[in-house]
Amino acid sequence: MPGARLIADRLRSENAIAVLNDVVLNQVVVRFGADETAERGDELTRAAIARIQLDGAVFAGGAKWRGREVMRISVISWLTDEAAGVAAADAIVASWRAVQGAPSPWFCCNVRADHFRLSGALFELRPSNLQEPVLNASAGTRSASSTTTGILHLTDVIHQKRAVQHSKGKRAMLIVNPRARRGGGSIDAARQVLVDAGLEIEEMATSKDENASELISRHADHFDIAIVGGGDGTLNNAAAGLAHTGLTLGVLPLGTANDFARTMGIAPDPVKAAEIIAAGHQTTVDLGEVNGHLFFNVASIGFSAELAGELTEHAKKRWGTLGYGIVAARLLMRSRLFTAYVDHDDTTEEIHTMQVSVGNGRHYGGGMTVEETATADDGWLDFYSLEVDHWWRLLRLLPSLRKGTQGQWDDVRAFKTTEVTIRTKRPRPVNTDGELVTWTPAHFRIRPKSVRVFAPRT
Template sequence: MSLQPAAGSAVATAQQAGAGTIETKLPAAGRALLIVNRHARSGAEQADAAAKALAEAGLEAQAFDPPEGMSCAEAVSTGLAQGGFDRVVIGGGDGTLNAAIPGLLEAGLPFGIMPLGTANDLARSLGIPFELDGAAQVIATAAPRPVDLGEVNGHPYFNVASIGFSAELATELKAEAKKRWGKLGYGVAALGLVRRARPFTATLIHDGRTERVRTIQVSVGNGRHYGGGMTVSEEARPDDGLLDVYSLEVRHWWRLVALLPWLRRGTQGSWRDVRAFRTTGLELRTRRPRPVNTDGELTTHTPAVFRLRPAALRVFAPAEGGT
């Protein structure tokens, strides 16, 4: 069930204006602060390769190796204190990028992505190559593009926040399993959980309406991809000024299995037991507190208030990214 925005609504305005009002210029080869999450799936062995790729692309890259216990946001601020940088490069996966958001917001510099994680969903959404040489070329030559942020209860995120099945999956998918099995880890954990999935009652408040639903999962997407290649909506983009929401209102676990091809393509909204709509803000309430999964990390609980932060950051990415 797809809800279309009314003319003159906040959603319609966002669709017309988008987030592309920030003026961007082609960057000259510059000096990059490089922060690599050595705990990411391929971080430790790829840290030196990332620095070499940036140098070969024409950038002066200075690595900052944060001490144990320092957050990625703190690493950005501490590394930039040395001065003279015109961009920040984060090497890691989606969790690392999310952790860096407060530091990137404070810095105000454009950032680049060296995809070294398990899923690399933001890189996929932006059309950034997974190969280090290709990613480095993008950081050195592409114009920085504005990118939106989603936010739930004050916690910003790039890709998707979910309540229900995927939050339970994040609980069961331990970091060591992700590092050892990669994308296969998602599938193994999901198979063990899917037959135990049970609907819960949620109240969705958005765009002047209140909807009470029985659902297995509610996902609120800022970006396009999540969970190792699943798609929140075939129309979603991380710079379109909109949140894409879907609710899986299936009664039996086998319907969830049947939905998988549609979930990968982002066309699940065409199913009668999937509620899908676009908005710029949402409040979600449940009978008891439920964890919220933001890009693979459990960061808060319901009740959850979602909002969009349009064009909050700038990222080096191809002009026409996303797959």
């Protein structure tokens, strides 16, 4: 389309913006910080996308291009003429310039106050233990942050903007997975609770051509809230859209395990869960990421991944959480240790393990616990490796696996980190929240404060 080519030409002329594809039809793939290191370019590209989405003149989402962060622009209407193309490109350039050089709270305010106000919205400054470039609010110069400097995360800005919008009008998209264990039942009572609370509900359906994240991203400008009815796999499917748009998540637990709901203290009864949404209390949670795939609860390699592959939808619906135990017992008898190499915190360890798990939240697998003190907002990934050589020893571990105290055993390796890579001799599937999404080598990292969610007051 002419509009796509015009946008690409305009962006190419701007300092440190690279257009990576030949614009033949309607797609433009953009990277910011083209003159920086690969890692810094990733940071700047994510920052630019967040600022563009916050400014709201155009919408463009993030993507991966040959392992690096990029922004993807889709021109979807032939009515996009020269004037519209110029306006869109100018809006992107303006947002990029704000990120690149002007004194801006989207990077950091080098202040000692715990809170400050911007355009009437209250923002919270959180301490950071990372050494990262920031902008000094008074001078506009870059400096290194310390443990006492307040960092305003980019996602916080988007979420705070959405929170202000909630007071002006509450429109909620409702996405229910009919294949979830209780997804085919009636949720009329839960819906009525939401309507009585003043929410305007519009039901939307995924399709084979559009998953939950894509559906959320496409309609985000028209809604304040995304209510997802399903299990952990359904939430996993919606994670990227929620993180990119800043819509607040409401959870209706309709799945088999509902581990994220348990982590957040959300009742398994859909009506009581709807009451939590209606009450309006929100908190912000982290996401885990593996090879570009986001997850709420845990990612596993080995036994749990094999379990996810063999536990059919029919078994989940018929047996519920008991289905996990039935299939797990069968798999346990034939499980064998495998060799993996774990890169973390400037060390590499060779391990022989039955299962490696990397958790963001607390619960997973229909009753297991990653680590007894873990929360979905603590800023850490919890790693553990089951290095048991006989299946009967794993049976002895089961009470600890349920409590999250397995790290106290000699044949369990456990630690906290923010980034870890797991390599295996042959590719092995990676299970995230019950879905097989990628293969080793698997690069994990924490995505702090990524999604706002309705949760009970604590």
